[in-house]
Structure formats: structure tokens, C-alpha cells
Amino acid sequence: MSEDAILTLTNVESAYGPIRAIRGVSLRVRPGEIATVLGSNGAGKSTILKTISGILDPRKGTVVFHGEDITAQDPAHIVQRGLSHVPEGREVFPLLSVRDNLMMGAYTRRDRDEVARDLELVFGYFPILKERNHQDAGLLSGGQQQMLAISRAIMAAPQLILLDEPSLGLSPLLTHEIFQIVVRINRERGTTLLLVEQNANMALNVADYGYVLENGRIVMEDTCERLREKEDIREFYLGMKEVGARGERRWKKKKTWR
Amino acid sequence: MSNLWDLRHLQPRHDIVVPGDTVHEMFWNAVQARGEKTFMREKVLGIWRAWSWNRTADAVREMTMGLVALGFESGECASILSNTVVDWVLSDLAIMSGGGVSNGIYPTDAASQVLYLCEDSATRVLFVEDEEQLDKALEVRARLPLLRKIVVFDMEGLSHFADPMVLSLSRLQALGRAYDAEHPGEFERRRTSRGPDDLAILIYTSGTTGRPKGAMHSHRGLVYVTRGYNTLIAQVEGDERMCFLPLCHVAERLGGEFFAIYTGAILNFVENPDTVPENVREIAPTAFTAVPRVWEKFYSAVTIAVAEAGRAQQLLYRWALGVGQRVADRVLAEQPVPAALKLEFTLARWLALNNVRKLIGIHRARLLVTGAAPISPDLVRWYLALGVPMLEVWGQTESGGASTGMLASRIKPGSIGPACAFNEVKVDGATSELLIRGPNVFMGYLNQPEKTAETIDAEGWLHTGDVGAVDEDGYFRITDRMRDIIITAGGKNITPSEIENELKFSPYITDAVVIGDKRAYLTVLIMIDQENVEKYAQDNDVPFSNYASLTRARQVLDLIQGEVDRTNKKFARVEQIKSFRLIETQLTAEDEELTPTMKLKRSLVQKKYAPLIESMYR
Numbered sequence: 001m002s003e004d005a006i007l008t009l010t011n012v013e014s015a016y017g018p019i020r021a022i023r024g025v026s027l028r029v030r031p032g033e034i035a036t037v038l039g040s041n042g043a044g045k046s047t048i049l050k051t052i053s054g055i056l057d058p059r060k061g062t063v064v065f066h067g068e069d070i071t072a073q074d075p076a077h078i079v080q081r082g083l084s085h086v087p088e089g090r091e092v093f094p095l096l097s098v099r100d101n102l103m104m105g106a107y108t109r110r111d112r113d114e115v116a117r118d119l120e121l122v123f124g125y126f127p128i129l130k131e132r133n134h135q136d137a138g139l140l141s142g143g144q145q146q147m148l149a150i151s152r153a154i155m156a157a158p159q160l161i162l163l164d165e166p167s168l169g170l171s172p173l174l175t176h177e178i179f180q181i182v183v184r185i186n187r188e189r190g191t192t193l194l195l196v197e198q199n200a201n202m203a204l205n206v207a208d209y210g211y212v213l214e215n216g217r218i219v220m221e222d223t224c225e226r227l228r229e230k231e232d233i234r235e236f237y238l239g240m241k242e243v244g245a246r247g248e249r250r251w252k253k254k255k256t257w258r
Numbered sequence: 259m260s261n262l263w264d265l266r267h268l269q270p271r272h273d274i275v276v277p278g279d280t281v282h283e284m285f286w287n288a289v290q291a292r293g294e295k296t297f298m299r300e301k302v303l304g305i306w307r308a309w310s311w312n313r314t315a316d317a318v319r320e321m322t323m324g325l326v327a328l329g330f331e332s333g334e335c336a337s338i339l340s341n342t343v344v345d346w347v348l349s350d351l352a353i354m355s356g357g358g359v360s361n362g363i364y365p366t367d368a369a370s371q372v373l374y375l376c377e378d379s380a381t382r383v384l385f386v387e388d389e390e391q392l393d394k395a396l397e398v399r400a401r402l403p404l405l406r407k408i409v410v411f412d413m414e415g416l417s418h419f420a421d422p423m424v425l426s427l428s429r430l431q432a433l434g435r436a437y438d439a440e441h442p443g444e445f446e447r448r449r450t451s452r453g454p455d456d457l458a459i460l461i462y463t464s465g466t467t468g469r470p471k472g473a474m475h476s477h478r479g480l481v482y483v484t485r486g487y488n489t490l491i492a493q494v495e496g497d498e499r500m501c502f503l504p505l506c507h508v509a510e511r512l513g514g515e516f517f518a519i520y521t522g523a524i525l526n527f528v529e530n531p532d533t534v535p536e537n538v539r540e541i542a543p544t545a546f547t548a549v550p551r552v553w554e555k556f557y558s559a560v561t562i563a564v565a566e567a568g569r570a571q572q573l574l575y576r577w578a579l580g581v582g583q584r585v586a587d588r589v590l591a592e593q594p595v596p597a598a599l600k601l602e603f604t605l606a607r608w609l610a611l612n613n614v615r616k617l618i619g620i621h622r623a624r625l626l627v628t629g630a631a632p633i634s635p636d637l638v639r640w641y642l643a644l645g646v647p648m649l650e651v652w653g654q655t656e657s658g659g660a661s662t663g664m665l666a667s668r669i670k671p672g673s674i675g676p677a678c679a680f681n682e683v684k685v686d687g688a689t690s691e692l693l694i695r696g697p698n699v700f701m702g703y704l705n706q707p708e709k710t711a712e713t714i715d716a717e718g719w720l721h722t723g724d725v726g727a728v729d730e731d732g733y734f735r736i737t738d739r740m741r742d743i744i745i746t747a748g749g750k751n752i753t754p755s756e757i758e759n760e761l762k763f764s765p766y767i768t769d770a771v772v773i774g775d776k777r778a779y780l781t782v783l784i785m786i787d788q789e790n791v792e793k794y795a796q797d798n799d800v801p802f803s804n805y806a807s808l809t810r811a812r813q814v815l816d817l818i819q820g821e822v823d824r825t826n827k828k829f830a831r832v833e834q835i836k837s838f839r840l841i842e843t844q845l846t847a848e849d850e851e852l853t854p855t856m857k858l859k860r861s862l863v864q865k866k867y868a869p870l871i872e873s874m875y876r
Contacts, residue, residue, distance in 0.1 A: 010801045024792070026801035060799070211803065217792075218803040250415035251390040254846060257804060 006031040006160055006192050007052070007083075012061035014044075014051045021047040023216040024061070029160065029209075034186050034193045036203040036224070038237060039213035045196040046088050048213070049162045052194075053085035054078045065160070080108050084153035088164040088196075090145045092152070094138025098129055101137045101148055105155030114157070121189075122151035125181050143174040150178070154185065160192045161185075167199045175199065179206050200237035204228050212237075212257070219257040232257055261603070262585055262645050263595040268625055268666035270679075271492035274485060276520055279454040280477035282354040284484070285519050286449070289315040292522055295495070300344045300527045301537070309344060314351075317431065321352035323445055324434030325383060328407050332357030332451040335379045335460070338505075339363040339372060339395065340387035344527055345411040345427060346505050347515055349385045354458060354477075357451035361460040361472070362506030364854045365391060366847040371470075373398035378705060379460055379472055380404050385427075388412040392424065399423065454478035460704060461508055461655050472704035473655045483658035483698040484516045486680030490663040491625060491649070495522030497545045498622070500538055502528040504854050509630045512659040513547050531847075535559070538619035546626050549855050550633040550762075553626075553648075556618045557637060558765030558790055563617065578610035582643030590642070590669055603645070611644050620646055627651055629660060631857055632736060634759040635672035642669070650674050652736065656713065656720055657681070658698040662734050676732040684719075685728050691740055692726050693719040725753075742860060744775045750832045752780065757835070760828055764821040765790045769858045772835070773871055779836040781874040783867055784818060785858060786840055791817070809840040837874040841867070 005028040012025045022044040029035045039045045050056040052063055054075035063071045070078050075085075084105075093101050102122065106115045123130040126147040132140060137148055146166055153161050166182065167175040183206050185191050197203035204210060204224045212220040212233070220230070227233050232255050234240045241249060276291060278284030289311045298309040330336065336353045338360065340346050346362075353360040361379045363372055365387060372394045376384060382404055386392045388411065395408050406423075410416065413426045425433075438445060452458075458477040462470040487493075499518060503510035518525050523545060528537040534552070564575050585603050588595050595603075615621040626641060629651040641648040651660035652674035662683055664675035677683035681696030699720045702710035714720055725743065726736040737743075738753035745751055754772035761770040761782065768787045774780035788805065791814055795802050802808040818838060826834045841863075845852050851863055864871065 011796065011799050013796070024796045024802075026803050060796075219805075221803050246393060246396060246419060249389070249393065251388065251393075254848065256844065256846060258843060 004030055006066060007194065008062075008064045009048070009052070010062045010064070012048070012051055012058045012063065014047050014056050014058045016047075020059075021216055022051070022213075025213070025216070025218055026061075027211050027218065027221070029192060029194050031159075031192050032186075032190055033208040034183070034195060034206055036195045036197060036207035036210045037213050038197060038200050038203060038210060040198070043213045044216040045213055046164055047216075049085060049087075049164050049194070049196055052078075053083065053162055055085070076108070079156055079158075082157070082159040083162070084156045084158035084160070085162040086149050086153045086164060086166070088168060090142075090149040092137040092140070092145050092148050094136065096137055097134050098137055098140070098148060099133050101152055102129075102155050105152035106157075109155075109157060115155070118155055118157060122154050125154075125184065126151060142169050143171070143178070146170065146174075146178060147181075150182070150185075154189070154191075158191065160194065163193055163195045165196055165198060167197065167202060175202060182206060200233070204233075204238075214255075219255075230258070261600075262589045262642060262647060263600065265647055265666040268491045268647065270489045272489055275488065275522075279481060280354070280452060280456075281458055281480050281484075281516060281519075282351055282449065284481060284516075285318075285351050286315070286355075288519055288522065292495070295522070296524050297518075297522075298344050298347065298501075298525045298527065299541075301529050306526075306540070314348065317348050318351045318355060319438070319445060320431035320434035321348060321427070322355040322434065322448065323438040323441075324430035324432075325352060325356045325358065326441075326444065326448060327433045327437035328383060328430075330356055330358060330383055330406075332448065333359065333456070334382045335359040335361055336383040336385065337361040337363050337376055337379060337381040338385045339365060339367075339391045340385065340411060340505075341365045341530065342502055342505050342510065342527060343387065343411065345385075345387075347501075347525070349409075350459075350505070350511075350515065353383075354452075355445075355449050357448050359457050359460060361462070362504070362511070363462075364504055364506050366854055367394075368848070369394040369397040373401060375462060375470065375472075376402050376405060378470075383407050383409065385409045385411065389415045392416070396421075396424075452477070454481070457701065459511070461506065461511065463655050471706055471709055474701040474704050475658060476701055479658055479698050479700065480512065480516060482680065482696075483660075484512060484520045486678055486698065487513065487517050487660065488521060489679050490651075490660065491666060493517060493521040493523045493545055497521070497523035497624075498541055498543045499523050499525055499545050499547070500528065500534075500541060500543050501525040502531070502534050502537070503547075503549065503630075507630070507855065508653075508655045508659045509547065509549070513627070513629075535619070539616075540619075542619050542622040544622050544624050546620060546623050548626070548628065549630045550628055550637070551631070551768075551856055553628055553633065553637055553641070554762060554768075556620075557640060558787060560614055560617060561765045562790055562793065574610050575614070578606035579640075579643050581606040582611060582645060583639070585645070586639060586642040590671070592668065607645060615644055615646065620644075625649060625666070629653070630855060632755050632759055634763040636760075636763055638671040642671070652724075652734070653694075654722055654724075656700045657694045657696075657722070658700065661694045661696075661698070668731070670731075670733055673729070673733040673735050674726075676734065683734065685726060685734075686721075689740070690725045690727065690737075692722045692724045692734065692736070694722060695719045744772065744780070746774050746780070746832065747776055747778045748832065752833055757782075757825065757829060757833060760825045761821065764824075766794065766817060767821060769856075771858050771860050771863050773864065773874075777875060780834065781871065782822070782835050782838045783858075783863060783871065784838055784840050785845065786814070786818065788844060805844040806842045809842045815840070839867075839870050839874060 007029040009027050014022045051058050054073050057072040207224045210224045210227045211218050276288045278287045292311040294310045296308040297311045299306050338349050350360050408424045409430050411427050454477045460472040462472050501514050526541045581602050626648040638648050649664040651663040653659045653661035662674045695718050723740045724736050725740050728734050738755045757772050758770045761767050769785040771783045800811045800813040
């Protein structure tokens with residue numbers, strides 16, 4: 001099942017104390033694609049990413065990355081294996097300069113030439129970071145911090161980036177811009193991406209394959225092209241609904257996930 | 259709390275508890291007799307609130323006069339499109355009190371079905387539950403020239419909506435109050451405008467084949483059968499009942515609403531179809547009628563809970579259930595239960611069985627009644643082992659619900675009991691079809707005299723379509739629906755429901771349809787129990803994402819194969835299931851494959867899944 005996947009989750013269950021956040025999630029990410037997990041608040045999206053990157057140890061199930069079982073491994077080891085996590089809320093080091101933040105991303109790497117090349121690469125993606133090179137990261141705007149967090153992840157030279165709600169708190173224009181660059185990173189660097197988003201419209205437009213998560217369980221998976229046409233996705237995630245005979249409708253249809 | 263060896267509290271009652279020759283007169287007389295006592299209970303903002311008989315009467319009178327104010331004439335039809343809620347009962351009583359004909363429409367029906375039912379019944383006023391149901395009515399009203407008004411129970415989300423045809427229930431009541439004040443004596447005139455022989459209600463049969471047919475019941479028939487229920491096992495004033503099955507269905511309409519009006523049992527309405535288990539635990543009904551699907555659900559919840567429990571608890575449960583079974587075996591064999599065994603059972607109840615009863619919410623239940631679909635005898639035995647008498651009844655829409663019923667004095671699982679005292683039941687000599695005759699048999703199908711003639715023969719026997727047999731004690735057994743009987747290519751007659759019931763006894767199988775008519779061997783289409791199979795997959799590290807992938811997982815198929823194998827052991831060689839397929843779509847009540855009581859519609863399923871079925875014969 002997993003021969004062509006770069007990342008495979010099998011029956012992963014994670015909990016915060018007595019509260020089970022994800023209840024048996026199985027998903028696969030193929031190399032070179034952008035995969036997305038859609039879901040509402042509290043569906044367990046971020047928990048999936050935390051479980052993959054080793055921040056949270058699952059109660060059950062396995063995470064296999066590049067054929068290696070990385071379940072509940074030390075996050076530092078996982079980063080070295082080529083998997084970077086851009087956390088929700090960006091989490092830049094506010095008192096370090098932009099440059100130092102980026103170098104923190106490259107902390108585990110030895111080849112200085114390559115690090116220097118990657119630094120130029122991210123400055124190419126986000127010229128504003130070059131301008132603010134020496135400024136404290138805490139002084140950047142939200143959008144710039146998001147750019148920095150993504151760049152910091154790239155500095156670890158990952159094959160797979162976990163991207164947790166890059167649109168959080170950003171203006172539509174900035175969101176659009178960041179997503180464009182996310183696609184560029186994927187196309188140009190060949191980096192595989194697993195994107196978690198509440199902004200379903202955006203995510204379904206940039207991603208190739210999508211999973212829908214509800215209450216800690218996957219209820220639907222398909223190519224994004226097909227997901228966009230599903231009735232439940234259109235109604236519950238894209239906000240398109242038939243208004244009916246009255247021209248307005250408050251009641252919700254039952255989700256059937258077909 | 260009951261013990262199986264002493265069921266003296268389940269007695270018939272033959273006198274008339276509340277007089278009245280029409281359903282609504284029965285209600286008005288009950289109001290006189292019971293006044294401030296509680297009739298119904300519903301949960302409002304999380305708190306159970308009571309409806310006394312007086313309060314109910316006030317609301318019904320206002321609504322009746324409201325209908326009159328809207329120009330609703332005696333003999334006209336009004337329909338109710340709603341889930342099972344208090345307002346449903348109020349509307350039903352108001353329609354009948356106004357001299358009208360009351361018809362229920364399933365809230366899961368699509369707009370097109372609402373159109374057909376309103377058209378066929380010539381509905382003049384349509385009661386709808388809320389915004390969601392209103393939208394269906396609005397979608398089709400242009401094609402319903404007879405429809406005058408739509409009354410909405412719950413106006414949430416509609417405060418800005420204005421339409422000359424639509425009014426709220428409270429508006430209807432206000433209209434009625436004003437009209438009543440201006441027209442003294444009109445209410446009494448309307449109330450008595452219809453006699454016992456007039457048409458009272460329509461119950462559309464869910465119709466596994468063809469269009470739904472509107473079964474017509476007169477007041478006389480309904481009152482007769484409602485009184486008749488008490489001659490089977492009496493319900494008493496203050497008995498607590500759950501009201502949760504669709505009120506459009508004969509089981510809840512007669513066995514729930516009308517029977518409660520007659521006997522004074524309290525109707526407790528569930529919040530919505532999803533909260534049934536919680537609400538049952540809160541109320542702990544003393545008399546509980548449900549369909550096999552509900553009993554299966556409770557059973558599998560307990561089975562799963564036991565599987566999750568510790569080793570000691572599992573052993574305790576098994577021992578306690580074993581004791582219960584020994585008690586049940588003796589009671590069923592009509593042997594006395596020895597004192598030592600009684601003592602052992604008391605201990606078993608105290609240590610385990612009482613908790614199981616509490617987990618379900620049947621710890622106060624005097625009796626459980628099952629009907630409306632065949633049930634596995636093993637499931638009945640399980641409830642008996644808990645010490646709760648479960649009695650099966652059999653009947654149909656056309657006979658006003660129960661026509662045979664198990665006697666508490668002599669329980670035979672697998673049988674549907676002898677004929678109720680109020681009607682005749684016999685097995686047709688030639689076809690083995692069960693026939694019913696009595697005043698409870700319906701008046702016929704609305705607008706379909708030819709169908710009526712096919713159903714009631716010249717001697718007044720109702721042809722039920724069920725095939726069965728009767729034993730020397732007069733106890734009937736159903737083998738199957740007549741048209742469902744399978745004749746294999748080898749010429750063997752097979753009754754699929756027995757096999758299906760055995761399969762459904764598994765906590766992992768919700769419903770099954772056995773196939774094999776004119777085929778070389780039997781196969782089965784299975785609908786899995788999502789919750790329990792998901793749990794199984796989770797516990798056994800079976801990867802799955804959505805429902806379809808769950809039904810395709812190797813281990814799940816193996817699990818179901820195990821259940822099929824277990825079933826096969828109980829049947830003869832010609833009755834062996836050779837192959838099965840799982841239905842990959844998660845079906846809901848809105849889907850055409852399911853009846854409103856969540857049973858698979860055999861003929862429709864066979865047509866719809868024809869390629870899947872064919873794949874088992876290749």
C-alpha cells in the first residue's frame with residue numbers, strides 16, 4: 001500500500017489526556033504532490049501534523065516516512081530525516097533576527113555552501129525577508145512572520161513540509177500571495193506538502209489530493225478536483241447552497257459524505 | 259422491577275377505561291377524567307416539561323377552532339409533516355376534533371413524495387415542523403391547488419418570512435381563540451360532526467413496491483383496536499412510555515398515542531432521533547414498545563461494552579447472564595423456578611444484570627413490546643435472561659397494529675403469540691397466508707378500490723401477505739413475507755427472513771437481504787453497523803479512511819465472513835450463504851433504499867444493486 005507514498009499514516013489515534021483528538025486516521029501523501037486535510041475547528045487537523053512531526057506521541061497506529069517507521073520518534077530526528085513542520089501561529093523566535101531565525105532552520109545541516117544557496121532561494125521567494133534581514137522577527141507583520149516560518153522550514157532542506165494553517169489571521173490578498181509561493185515551492189523545489197487548512201476554497205485550489213476530517217475521523221478523500229464537485233463539500237466547506245423556494249435557508253442538510 | 263417467574267403484574271383489562279366512540283371523544287373524555295395529571299412530557303432547553311391533560315385540551319381546542327377559522331370543513335383532510343413531537347399529537351387531535359381526516363407524512367420524505375401524498379389525500383391544511391419541512395411544502399405547493407394553508411410548529415429562522423399561505427402554530431391558536439369567543443357552541447358542533455363510521459385517519463404504507471397506498475381507518479375501528487390492546491396486557495395510568503417512533507407509523511400512532519390517550523400512560527417525547535438512548539435512560543420507561551432495530555442496537559451496545567470491560571467483569575456478566583438464561587429456560591418450559599435459583603438470580607441481578615438494565619434504561623420496565631418487523635428469537639431470549647419480559651406482537655397497518663400478541667403467561671420466543679381476543683386470525687389452507695378478520699380491519703385504500711379488493715376478500719378476511727403456521731396451542735409463527743419467499747433454481751423453498759434475522763443478531767450487521775430466487779445458491783447483501791465495525795477496525799489496526807474503504811478492508815470482510823459462517827452453521831445445506839457483499843454507501847433515512855423504520859427495502863435493493871448481486875453469481 002505504501003510503496004509509492006512518501007508518508008503513510010495507518011490508524012493513528014492521538015489524545016490530549018482523556019480527550020481523543022484523532023480517532024484512527026489513515027492517509028497517504030505521494031511524493032511531489034500537495035495534499036490537504038480539511039476540517040472545521042477542533043476536527044483534529046493540527047493534531048495530525050503534531051503526531052507526524054513527533055511533537056505528540058500517538059496512542060496507536062504508525063507513521064511511516066520514506067519507508068522508515070518514525071512513530072513517536074524524537075522531533076529533532078524527524079527533521080533530520082527531511083520532514084519540517086510549519087506550526088500553526090507561526091512560532092518564530094521573536095527576539096532573534098530574521099537571519100538567525102532562518103539559520104535556526106538550518107541548524108542540523110553541515111554543508112555551508114548549500115545552506116547559503118538555500119538562503120538565497122528563500123530570499124528569492126520572499127524578498128521582504130532579505131530587506132528585514134537584521135530586524136528582530138518579533139517586529140515583523142503577521143504575513144511576514146508566516147513567510148519567515150515557511151522559509152525557516154525550507155532551510156532544513158526538507159522533502160516534506162507540514163504546513164499548518166498558513167492563512168490564519170492573514171488578509172485575503174496576503175493569503176493568496178503566500179499560497180502562490182507555496183505552489184512555487186512545490187513545483188520548483190519538488191517539495192511535497194501536507195497542508196492543513198480551514199480556508200477550504202484556497203486549499204482545494206492549490207492541492208492535488210484532499211482528505212476531509214470530521215471529529216477526528218476521515219470521512220472523505222479524493223482528488224481536489226473531484227472534491228470541489230461533491231455536494232457536501234460545496235455546502236459545508238465552500239458555502240455554496242441552493243436557497244430553495246424561500247430565497248434563504250437556515251437549516252442544514254445532513255452530511256452524507258458521498 | 260420485574261422477575262420473569264412472576265408476571266402477575268401483566269394482566270389484561272376488559273372493561274372500558276375511558277368511553278368515547280371516536281378517537282377525539284375518547285380524548286375529551288380522558289381530559290374530563292384526568293384533568294391536571296400529566297399526559298405528555300417533552301424536553302425544552304434541556305429540562306423535561308410536562309403537558310397536563312388540561313393544558314393539552316386548551317391547545318387542542320384553540321387549534322381546532324383555528325382550523326375552523328381557516329375554513330377547514332368537516333370531512334376534509336389535513337396532513338402533518340413532522341418528526342415525533344408534542345405538536346404532532348396536538349395537531350392530530352385538533353384535526354379529528356374539527357371533524358377532519360388526519361394524515362401523517364414522514365419527515366424524511368422528499369418534496370416529490372410530499373407532493374404525491376398531499377395530492378392523493380386531498381390535503382387542505384398542511385402542518386409542518388420547521389423551516390426544513392416548510393421548504394418542501396413551498397417547493398411543491400404550486401401543484402397543490404387544494405392546499406389552503408401551511409401551519410408551522412417551530413418558527414425559528416422564519417421571523418422575517420411572510421407569506422399569505424403560511425402561518426405559525428401560535429397564530430393559528432390565536433385565530434382559534436378569537437373565533438371560539440365569537441362563535442359559542444361551534445366547537446361542540448364540530449366535535450360531534452363526525453360519527454364512529456366516518457374516516458378518521460390515513461396511514462400510508464411505506465410500500466416496498468409501487469406507490470404508497472393510503473390505508474383508511476374509521477373511528478370505530480381505531481377505538482375498537484385501542485380498547486383491544488388493553489385486553490392483551492393492560493397499560494395503567496402513570497405508566498411511562500417513550501414516544502419516538504414515527505407517528506405516521508401505525509405502531510406509534512395507535513400503540514403509542516391512542517393507547518396512551520385511552521389508558522392514561524405518559525408519553526415522553528425524545529429530543530430527536532439521535533438522542534433515543536440518552537432519553538430512554540433519563541425516563542426509564544415502565545412500558546416500552548420498539549422495533550427490532552432498536553432492541554438490536556441496545557444489545558450491541560451492551561455486547562461492545564462487555565467486550566471492553568475487564569476480565570473479571572466479563573466473567574461476571576457471562577455468569578449472571580447464564581443464571582438469567584437458566585431462569586428463562588425454566589419459565590419458558592413452564593417449570594417452577596427453584597428457590598435456590600431465584601436466590602442466585604437475585605445475586606446475579608445485584609452484581610451485573612441490574613447494571614445492564616440501567617445501561618439500556620429498562621430497569622423500571624414492566625414489559626417490553628416488540629413488533630413491526632421480525633425479531634431474532636435469540637435476541638428475545640437475551641432480554642428474558644435479563645429478567646425483563648419481552649413480548650412480540652404482530653399485525654400491520656391494515657389491521658390497526660397488533661393482531662396477535664404473546665401472552666405473558668406463556669412466552670414462546672420465535673412465535674408471534676395467539677390471536678388477540680378482539681380479532682380472528684387463521685392460516686389460509688391453500689397458501690399458508692395469515693388472514694385477519696375483525697372490526698379492526700381497515701376500510702380500504704384511498705382511491706384504490708382494486709387494491710382494496712385484492713386485500714380484503716368477500717368474507718371480510720384481510721390478506722396480510724405474511725406466510726406462517728399455527729401450533730396446537732394456537733400460537734402463530736411467521737415464516738416470511740409471501741412475496742419474499744425464495745425458490746432456488748433447485749426448487750427449494752427458502753424463507754430469507756429467518757437467515758436475515760440470524761445475521762442481524764451480530765453486532766456488526768445492521769441489516770441483510772438474502773438473495774437466491776431462481777438461482778443456484780444463496781447470497782446476501784449486508785449493511786454493516788458503522789459504529790461497531792469502525793470500533794472493530796480501530797481495535798484491530800485495520801486502516802480505513804471513509805465508509806467505503808471500511809467496507810472494502812480485508813479484515814472487515816473477514817469479520818463479516820465469520821458472522822456469515824456462524825449463521826450458516828444454524829441452517830440446512832440448501833440454506834447456506836455462499837457469498838456476500840457489503841453495501842458501500844452509508845445509507846440514511848432519506849435514502850430510498852431504507853424504509854422510515856430503517857429497514858432495507860428488499861425489492862428496491864435487489865434492483866439497485868443488481869450488478870453487485872450478479873458479481874456473486876459469476
